[in-house]
Amino acid sequence: MPKEAFTFLRELKKNNDREWFATNKQRYEKQVLEPALSLIHDLQKPMDKIAPLISVEPKRVGGSLMRVYRDTRFSSDKTPYKTNIGIHFRHRAGKDVHAPAIYIHLSPEESFFGAGTWRPAADALKLIRNYLADNPAVWKKVRQNKVLNQQFKFHDDRLKSAPRGFDKTHPLIDDLRLKSFIVTKDLTTAEIQSPELVPLIVSLTRQARPLMIALCQALGQPYV
Numbered sequence: 001m002p003k004e005a006f007t008f009l010r011e012l013k014k015n016n017d018r019e020w021f022a023t024n025k026q027r028y029e030k031q032v033l034e035p036a037l038s039l040i041h042d043l044q045k046p047m048d049k050i051a052p053l054i055s056v057e058p059k060r061v062g063g064s065l066m067r068v069y070r071d072t073r074f075s076s077d078k079t080p081y082k083t084n085i086g087i088h089f090r091h092r093a094g095k096d097v098h099a100p101a102i103y104i105h106l107s108p109e110e111s112f113f114g115a116g117t118w119r120p121a122a123d124a125l126k127l128i129r130n131y132l133a134d135n136p137a138v139w140k141k142v143r144q145n146k147v148l149n150q151q152f153k154f155h156d157d158r159l160k161s162a163p164r165g166f167d168k169t170h171p172l173i174d175d176l177r178l179k180s181f182i183v184t185k186d187l188t189t190a191e192i193q194s195p196e197l198v199p200l201i202v203s204l205t206r207q208a209r210p211l212m213i214a215l216c217q218a219l220g221q222p223y224v
Contacts, residue, residue: 040056041058053092131218
């Protein structure tokens with residue numbers, strides 16, 4: 001990604017209104033939209049080889065690039081635009097951002113690679129929790145995977161107490177309390193602007209495979 005993309009995002013954060021964006025829309029398309037779509041395009045073939053059921057679509061609307069427009073209907077923050085680039089490669093069986101996916105977040109303040117499922121719907125969350133409870137050895141193997149623990153950090157997003165229907169003394173109760181099942185890895189500015197960004201993302205996707213396989217098994221979906 002070019003450094004001009006972050007320059008634009010910094011300016012957008014200071015001028016997050018429709019009039020400024022309309023005046024600078026051509027800059028957005030040239031400096032942010034087009035490079036992001038190019039990155040997605042370059043990832044299509046290599047990602048298809050290692051994760052063929054993950055959807056990688058370089059489309060302006062309805063593809064892997066998340067909209068710049070914020071949904072402000074239920075938010076106290078009424079600023080109309082996101083000040084980051086969000087790229088979401090979800091499982092082809094999924095219908096929304098809560099499906100098992102690969103996610104790339106790029107912004108001047110924070111950039112990271114993520115894999116897993118964020119805040120799945122109640123039925124999917126129950127399937128994942130049941131899978132963990134019924135297959136503790138499989139989940140422990142994922143949790144103790146050397147590469148996963150060396151490269152990523154597990155996202156801590158959990159209930160304060162045991163979820164309904166689960167024994168609070170279960171050996172995996174800490175993970176059964178999770179509301180999201182995600183690993184992340186911070187990306188540096190040098191990595192983002194490097195010509196090696198595509199192979200880096202492909203490598204991280206490959207390393208996150210044990211988690212993605214387990215989540216897909218829990219949801220009755222193939223991963224490869």
